[in-house]
Amino acid sequence: MMAQAGQMGLGVSSFISIGNKADVSGNDLLQYWEGDDSTDVILLYLESFGNPRRFARIARRVSRAKPIVAVKAGRTAAGARAASSHTAALANSDRAVDALFTQTGIIRVDTLADFFSVARLLASQPIPKGKKLGVLTNGGGPGIIAVDAAIAAGLEIPTLSEKTQARLRAVLPLTASVSNPVDIIAGSGPKEYRACLEILCEENDLDALLVIFIPPIATPSKEVIQVLSDYLASMPDLQIPIVAVLFDPYSTVVSIPIDDKTVHPESKRSVPVYSFPESAVAALGAAVRYGTWRAAPTGTVAEIPIDRDEIQRILSSYHAGTAGKTGGWLAQDEVASFLGAAGIEVIRPLTVHSAAEAESVAKSIGGPVSLKVSDPMVLHKSDVGGVLLNIVPGEISNAYKQLAKQLASHNIELKAASVMPMVSAGAEVLAGITHDDVFGPLVAFGAGGYFVELLDDVVFRVLPLTDRDASEMVRSTRAFHLLTGFRGSPHSDIEALERLLLKLGALAEAVPEIAEIDLNPVIVHEAGQGISLIDARVRLGPR
Secondary structure, three states, X not given: OHHHHHHOOOOOOOOXXXXXXXXXXXXXXXXXXXXXXXXXXXXXXXXXOOOHHHHHHHHHHHHOOOOEEEEEOOOOHHHHHHHHHHHOOXXXXXXXXXXXXXXXXXXXXXXXXHHHHHHHHHHHOOOOOOXXXXXXXXXXXXXXXXXXXXXXXXXXXXXXXXXXXXXXXXXXXXXXXXXXXXXXXOOOOHHHHHHHHHHHHOOOOOOEEEEEEOOOOOOOHHHHHHHHHHHHHOOOOOOOOEEEEEOOOOOOOOEEEOOOOOOOOOOOOEEEEEOOHHHHHHHHHHHHHHHHHHHOOOOOOOOOOOOHHHHHXXXXXXXXXXXXXHOEEOOHHHHHHHHHOOOOOOOOOEEEOOHHHHHHHHHHHOOOEEEEEOOOOOOOHHHHOOEXXXXXXXXXXXXXXXXXXXXXXXXXXXXXXXXXXXXXXXXXXXXXXXXXXXOEEXXXXXXXXXXXXXXXXXXXXXXXXXXXXXHHHHHOOHHHHHHEOHHHOOEEOXXXXXXXXXXXXXXXXXXXXXXXXXXXXXXEOEOOOOEEEOOEEEEEOOO
């Protein structure tokens, strides 16, 4: 690792291998490097987390000042087993790791090659302030590859302003392309590169610049390398990162030094050089995501009132029963009270045990109703025909018999059903709590109904959950498009949805006995109209 870092031009302030962490932990090292003035970027290879919540708290603070790049081994089940046998550590849920890294600003990479590739950029160039990338190349093909990679990495390739394009035309051949990417064509040399660098670095609509050079026969690489070094030395306060791609099989250059120490004696600036556009753009993409995270507000943990007396009443009753010894699902009539203790309002179902009872209850409701099997052992009601919707009161008796018949075809006896009024239409999403053996409670959000299994469109966050976390959860799923006017549909009450996630986080913090909460679907109504929870399940752990 040390040799690899040296070959890539990375200075190493300290290298520490701590094995099974019998004494010194990763958390201790993070705090050490936080205060170490000789450390600019922190690189971590992780197999496990001893205390994830403490790690998250420290990493969130450290990432505000210094970037942290991490490789987490054991992503797959096989890899996790290998990590466990090597370190005697539990295999962690990879989604929980993703959640923790996202919340704390840690830059996660998949390979050791990316590990060093990203570190080189962060250690030598400023953090990008945005995602708009300029590309300067003397070959069309590599420029196109760079653009495709940039879009895939979440970057933008803006068209340059008319003023900038006019300035570029004045210094380039007629056949050059000046919109972005800027293709100065193979016949151009150091003079054209220098002129274009000056123009592009004055373009206010760029946040980063990628310089690609393919050495033609008449122009050796060292001449363009010197141009980059000289220009950047003359611009010590330039605030946009510049990276280079050098297609030269005979070159061993991995970074271009910038001699600006007469202006900034402590300067460590250099231009990282990559072999291919994809590697350079991937590093830029990681830096942009980190810069976006660091520039955003830190977020606050909302004060959510919890009715602890009501929670204790329900827990006492639960623990007194047989389920309390082994863990299990709360009875349906207790679920609404349990969630209500955190201000999470569930439409309370009315339980019936016969067609006659169903008819009486539906008549008291007065409008269309839904009829669902009420059995804690039936987890996916629609899969076994256990849900009937939009039933008018006069048809409820027949609907009850139909429900019993549909369940019988799956060898399920209908002992009880729940009746509740139909709610107005809206986008369907999922929210809930799941429990990870290492990370503890995780808040979940994603597409609702059966789409959660079909699309696997769900994200998780570790506790404590901030308002920023809740906002990012909603916006990082494909389900978000359903909430923002997809195909002319009305915009949904996203604020109410984010508030629900914060309440779930507070409830999970307050009640460690929670093993799982499943709110699916959550109906999100038009903006200002709130949400409706029509199906809720709560599973508690054993005493």
